[in-house]
Amino acid sequence: xxxxxxxxxxxxxxxxxxxxxxxxxxxxxxxxxxxxxxxxxxxxxxxxxxxxxxxxxxxxxxxxxxxxxxxxxxxxxxxxxxxxxxxxxxxxxxxxxxxxxxxxxxxxxxxxxxxxxxxxxxxxxxxxxxxxxxxxxxxxxxxxxxxxxxxxxxxxxxxxxxxxxxxxxxxxxxxxxxxxxxxxxxxxxxxxxxxxxxxxxxxxxxxxxxxxxxxxxxxxxxxxxxxxxxxxxxxxxxxxxxxxxxxxxxxxxxxxxxxxxxxxxxxxxxxxxxxxxxxxxxxxxxxxxxxxxxxxxxxxxxxxxxxxxxxxxxxxxxxxxxxxxxxxxxxxxxxxxxxxxxxxxxxxxxxxxxxxxxxxxxxxx
Numbered sequence: 001x002x003x004x005x006x007x008x009x010x011x012x013x014x015x016x017x018x019x020x021x022x023x024x025x026x027x028x029x030x031x032x033x034x035x036x037x038x039x040x041x042x043x044x045x046x047x048x049x050x051x052x053x054x055x056x057x058x059x060x061x062x063x064x065x066x067x068x069x070x071x072x073x074x075x076x077x078x079x080x081x082x083x084x085x086x087x088x089x090x091x092x093x094x095x096x097x098x099x100x101x102x103x104x105x106x107x108x109x110x111x112x113x114x115x116x117x118x119x120x121x122x123x124x125x126x127x128x129x130x131x132x133x134x135x136x137x138x139x140x141x142x143x144x145x146x147x148x149x150x151x152x153x154x155x156x157x158x159x160x161x162x163x164x165x166x167x168x169x170x171x172x173x174x175x176x177x178x179x180x181x182x183x184x185x186x187x188x189x190x191x192x193x194x195x196x197x198x199x200x201x202x203x204x205x206x207x208x209x210x211x212x213x214x215x216x217x218x219x220x221x222x223x224x225x226x227x228x229x230x231x232x233x234x235x236x237x238x239x240x241x242x243x244x245x246x247x248x249x250x251x252x253x254x255x256x257x258x259x260x261x262x263x264x265x266x267x268x269x270x271x272x273x274x275x276x277x278x279x280x281x282x283x284x285x286x287x288x289x290x291x292x293x294x295x296x297x298x299x300x301x302x303x304x305x306x307x308x309x310x311x312x313x314x315x316x317x318x319x320x321x322x323x324x325x326x327x328x329x330x331x332x333x334x335x336x337x338x339x340x341x342x343x344x345x346x347x348x349x350x351x352x353x354x355x356x357x358x359x360x361x362x363x364x365x
Contacts, residue, residue: 054071057072058070058071078105078109079109081105082102082105082106160216160218161216161218161219182257183224184226184262184309185224185301186224187221188219190297191296192292192294192298193293194290194293198217199217202214202217220266220267222264222271222298223265223266224263224301224302225263226262227260227263227273227275228257228263231263235263235270238270239273239286243286243288243347244347244348244349249275255278256279258309259276259279259309260279261274262274262302262306264293264298264301264302271290271298272288272289272293272298272302274286274287274302276306276310276315279310282315283316283317284306284315284316287299299325299328300331304332307363311365312365314365315363315365316360316363317361318340319361320354320355320356320357320358321355321357321358321359322354326359329361329363332363333363334361335363336359337360337362338359339357339358341356343358344358
């Protein structure tokens with residue numbers, strides 16, 4: 001032991017075993033009172049020296065942020081820990097962490113005995129070579145535990161959900177990016193009247209039934225994608241409500257839908273659609289938004305992406321004379337080139353409020 005105290009010496013103990021014991025008879029050897037008296041006189045000083053050495057080896061553990069004092073394990077403590085773990089035998093299967101700790105303790109004991117020539121930093125593991133001094137020594141902690149900042153927990157509690165591809169679970173189980181190539185844009189900011197209505201309904205339900213379990217709604221963005229076969233049924237229903245029955249756009253899947261279509265999706269619901277007849281003709285056949293999703297710039301976004309997907313080509317369309325969409329087309333630079341009377345007579349019902357007359361608009365590139 002690295003004893004630095006000048007008052008601590010073992011010369012008297014060596015002399016007791018080396019000299020006085022040789023001059024004593026066999027009967028005196030059975031009497032241990034002299035030995036006990038001598039040990040009682042030097043034991044307090046030995047314990048004081050040991051505590052001083054342990055205090056000098058202690059250090060604050062700042063890694064976990066609590067400032068606890070730790071000291072190196074003694075050989076006796078290492079052996080006692082290994083013996084305690086070995087008493088369980090094969091009745092209890094140790095966990096992976098327990099097996100690693102037991103293995104490191106055995107390597108630590110071999111290294112201290114000088115039987116292992118490997119560097120000690122290869123066998124030492126932080127957290128195993130040092131133990132809490134409050135549990136094994138009388139050393140009191142000098143640094144008070146620091147409480148974590150409350151803002152950290154507030155920020156963590158504010159997180160309601162995490163996308164799987166960005167979560168820790170995806171790092172454990174693996175994540176294969178979607179092979180779906182029809183994605184055009186993602187909008188996390190838009191809040192439609194329908195979304196606000198559903199949020200108000202859920203909030204009212206939680207106030208009316210506070211004792212019942214409340215289900216949290218995971219936020220879902222509005223995705224703008226190209227037309228796919230699974231969208232056809234909802235697209236046909238949306239166009240029938242906005243225009244007239246019998247509209248079928250399934251043939252568009254054969255004419256470059258990635259350039260001729262923009263479908264707005266909220267989860268698995270189609271909330272808007274904008275279609276071109278073909279990349280060669282560049283004629284806008286339909287532009288519609290589901291009821292409750294209007295006044296949310298969805299039509300503007302779809303028209304913008306539809307124009308962007310077909311650069312350097314003039315885009316034309318027909319629109320009813322009293323359709324408010326005329327203002328939208330005008331903001332994008334569409335100009336009226338022709339007025340056609342009775343253009344929608346074969347499509348609209350006679351009781352329809354939409355004008356049968358139409359304007360032919362063109363966006364010149």
